[in-house]
Amino acid sequence: MAKKESTFINMVATLFIVTLVASTALAYVYELTKEPIEAAKLAKKLQAIDAVVPEYDNQPVAEMFKVAAGEGLDSLEFYPAKKGGEVIGTAVRSYTNTGYNGLVVLMVGVLPDGTIKDIQVVEHKETPGLGTKMESPKFKDQFKDIDPSQVVLKVKKDGGDIDAITAATISSRAFSEATQLAVDTYKKGGDK
Amino acid sequence: MSQWKNFAKGFVKENPVFVLLLGLCPALGVTSTAINGMAMGLATLFVLLMSNMVVSLIKNFIPEKVRIPSFIVVIATFVTVVDLVMAGYAPAVHEQLGLFIPLIVVNCIVLGRAEAFASRKSFMSSMIDGLGMGLGFTFALTLLGSVREILGSLSIFGFKFMEGDGILVFILPPGAFIALGYLIALMNKFKKA
Amino acid sequence: MDYIIIVVSAIFINNILLAQFLGVCPFLGVSNKLSTSFGMTGAVMFVMTLATIVTYLINHYILSPYNIGFLQTISYILVIASLVQMVEIILKKVSPALFQALGVYLPLITTNCAILGVAILVIQKEYNLIESVVFAVSNAIGFGLALVLFAGIREHMDLAEIPAGIRGVPAALIVAGLLSLAFMGFTGIV
Numbered sequence: 001m002a003k004k005e006s007t008f009i010n011m012v013a014t015l016f017i018v019t020l021v022a023s024t025a026l027a028y029v030y031e032l033t034k035e036p037i038e039a040a041k042l043a044k045k046l047q048a049i050d051a052v053v054p055e056y057d058n059q060p061v062a063e064m065f066k067v068a069a070g071e072g073l074d075s076l077e078f079y080p081a082k083k084g085g086e087v088i089g090t091a092v093r094s095y096t097n098t099g100y101n102g103l104v105v106l107m108v109g110v111l112p113d114g115t116i117k118d119i120q121v122v123e124h125k126e127t128p129g130l131g132t133k134m135e136s137p138k139f140k141d142q143f144k145d146i147d148p149s150q151v152v153l154k155v156k157k158d159g160g161d162i163d164a165i166t167a168a169t170i171s172s173r174a175f176s177e178a179t180q181l182a183v184d185t186y187k188k189g190g191d192k
Numbered sequence: 193m194s195q196w197k198n199f200a201k202g203f204v205k206e207n208p209v210f211v212l213l214l215g216l217c218p219a220l221g222v223t224s225t226a227i228n229g230m231a232m233g234l235a236t237l238f239v240l241l242m243s244n245m246v247v248s249l250i251k252n253f254i255p256e257k258v259r260i261p262s263f264i265v266v267i268a269t270f271v272t273v274v275d276l277v278m279a280g281y282a283p284a285v286h287e288q289l290g291l292f293i294p295l296i297v298v299n300c301i302v303l304g305r306a307e308a309f310a311s312r313k314s315f316m317s318s319m320i321d322g323l324g325m326g327l328g329f330t331f332a333l334t335l336l337g338s339v340r341e342i343l344g345s346l347s348i349f350g351f352k353f354m355e356g357d358g359i360l361v362f363i364l365p366p367g368a369f370i371a372l373g374y375l376i377a378l379m380n381k382f383k384k385a
Numbered sequence: 386m387d388y389i390i391i392v393v394s395a396i397f398i399n400n401i402l403l404a405q406f407l408g409v410c411p412f413l414g415v416s417n418k419l420s421t422s423f424g425m426t427g428a429v430m431f432v433m434t435l436a437t438i439v440t441y442l443i444n445h446y447i448l449s450p451y452n453i454g455f456l457q458t459i460s461y462i463l464v465i466a467s468l469v470q471m472v473e474i475i476l477k478k479v480s481p482a483l484f485q486a487l488g489v490y491l492p493l494i495t496t497n498c499a500i501l502g503v504a505i506l507v508i509q510k511e512y513n514l515i516e517s518v519v520f521a522v523s524n525a526i527g528f529g530l531a532l533v534l535f536a537g538i539r540e541h542m543d544l545a546e547i548p549a550g551i552r553g554v555p556a557a558l559i560v561a562g563l564l565s566l567a568f569m570g571f572t573g574i575v
Binding site for chain 1: 394454456
């Protein structure tokens, strides 16, 4: 079959049809994948929440509320975990921009009496093999089950109680800072 | 050229990464682990295969002068499909590959094959070409990812075979360049022998 | 957001070529000579800035309001491809001298993933228009810096005795690795 000639009408018509078919097909795929994408995002959030609060029977994501963290900072998201209508813990999504490569996002689980239950790293860009060790139990467990009013959430270099990760003081500092921010903000408005 | 040769050329003789030096950006960017390399390879394989097939089917209806833009639209469509499907069904991998998924669209291999091969050859040959090239690309990325993961994290496909840290530089950006450099050198040697 | 942070991190810390691996193909292709790498840098800077502005506007006035973000990839690449063509035609007419200098590199730019990469990154990072332009320009400078440094090293490498096995592309990649290692020293400065 001979190739079509490149007249103006031909070219415009071809491009029009090609893009039309392409965008229709994409719209269809988008509709198909919309739900799984939402579900995947929700599952990721829930996974982090589940790891840091006691077992609950409500829907923390649906009951999320925001608390202002202070001057120049974004407000933090609070995910209350309830059992039988009573708050048994709150997952606080805290962050800091002082990581070695900028943003570090944590999910900090705080119990009603103010102790930290556990912490999950949600997002970070730290150096693989060094800063990433903040996800390891050896470092993270220093924050587990502690009362933040008794422990100074700073690395030892800065006069605190936290052993920094070897060769990753900046990442350790960022982790401590984000945790401190979560604790401070929780005091301001976590008991809603 | 027999179909078998057409298929097999993508692995060694015309391997897109090691020999043709195409698609280096994703090859370097996502291969910090073997799994990421393989996932990226498979995503590219899908786009390559589908766009090669579609291009060879519609080639006679496309006027000469708008050939490239039309091919780009076809490729971009399949890239978006991969992007959406991965976001929905493999969110962890999707997050790791991130920016490099939409960038498949500017991967020189895909447009190169559509333009140089699929717009001239039959449907069957184009399909086999796409499959061969895509698998060759997957093979290259998996190999590079494995080498970097073994040296850098002392594990393979996420399976840790030795305690300790490994040579960290290999999972960092510089290691990507260095590992690929030595792999290409090895490949050159292998080709001559 | 501080503009200086954007500039410094785009040029040194997250160098588009050496840390993010965008635009590696032209990096290896045209970095043989210093003069060609300057030409390529000029062309990239020109197109990257224009493309970022145009795609930013498309995203904010067409894609976001109508909630059709899934057409992002397809519309961006079309815009970039036609933009490159348009720039080529206009330059030829308006400034033949500039066309002479940049002309050869323009067609190569459509498939330069750095352009599309930056266009997508500014949306992901939620920059406003001015921040986006600053980001695009600094990324182009970062690209140019890496390219020019690399070309300088490669010109010298022609005179060095390199083992036959790694001569050519492997040696170039290993040098790029060392350069990338040097740039890693910049991390943590902002």
